[in-house]
Amino acid sequence: MRLFIMMIAALALAGCKATPQPTNEHVLTYASPYPPTHPFGLADQEWMKWVEARSGGRIGFKTYWSGALLSSDMSIEEIRHGVADIGLITPIYSKGGAHLLRGQSGFYGGVRTIEDQVSVYDCLAARFPGFGEEMEGLHVLAVQGGNFPGVLTRDRPIRSLADFKGLRLRAQSDAVDILRQLGADPVNMPMGEVYSALAKGVIDGVVAPADTIRSLHFAEVAKHFTTIRFSRGAYPARAMSDRAWRRLPPELQRVLEEGRKVWEAALARQLLKAEAAGIDYGKANGISFSAIPAHEQRGFDALYNRDALGQAQRLGQVGIDAVPIFHEAQRLIAGGAIRCNGQEKH
Secondary structure, three states: OHHHHHHHHHHHHHHHHHOOOOOOOEEEEEEOOOOOOOHHHHHHHHHHHHHHHHOOOOEEEEEEOOOOOOOOOOHHHHHHOOOOOEEEOOHHHOOOOOHHHHHHOOOOOOOOOHHHHHHHHHHHHHHOOHHHHHOOOEEEEEEEOOOOOEEEEOOOOOOOHHHHOOOEEEOOHHHHHHHHHOOOEEEOOOHHHHHHHHHHOOOOEEEEOOOHHHHOOHHHOOOEEEOOOOOOOOEEEEEEEHHHHHHOOHHHHHHHHHHHHHHHHHHHHHHHHHHHHHHHHHHHOOOEEEOOOHHHHHHHHHHHHHHHHHHHHHHHHHOOOOHHHHHHHHHHHHOOOOEEOOEEOO
């Protein structure tokens, strides 16, 4: 009986080998600290399928998800040195070498859409050489914006800026100074610890986008979401090492250049889809949603921009003249349609 089973298995394997398998001229490794089911991972896979089709199968991918190859704080250096050919990079979390890219993401006060975040970034990168200098050794394949964080609270909603006073809130580092000015008590903790902290009353709320209501199950431990807009900027988020880039013939390099808009559109679509799912989930599970009045939002944006200007000035301490970059970002945003050198940016 055992011999019979082995013969059947051998025949099955032989049958598999008889089926022609497609081959790729170039198999590129792709690495991400996120799982393939995350909105980032879904967008990444959408881009890969497009590239494979556009290249006629000449390019294929081998993927490494969930931090198997790539970290969050060293991703730029890891891709630059060939840990993977292409990867998700996070200059906003980088420990060094990306001071401008990290700082400029706070210069977008008043921006309203993910598409505008990316357009402002493109205009700034085209005008100021420092952006490219910090990406030396890499080819940027996609720039990423993001959903705007609001404030999720346990017991009482935020109806005005005055309501921040006395609240202990988990927040990202670029919002800490602003929250303190509003009388809140901001704390920094890993996002993975927020659910427990909310459940125990260690914190009163969290600054986070609406998609976390579903993805992190916050509807179980909080009841109010305020859609005050914490402005955020775009940054280069997918990149390829120069070494891997030079291995490709020019026609395949052009495929990757064309794919940038495909990747950026997929990222925006997946982020907005996750946000909508979070809002729907929250409403179905008892979360109340409210927005602060428009004049309060304008006041918050002004506070945000004063803080951002201070950050731009402090970059001078490391030899970066970021104040003109801040002012140019604000000029672009104030103009409505984003225009670079007199031409509208899409």
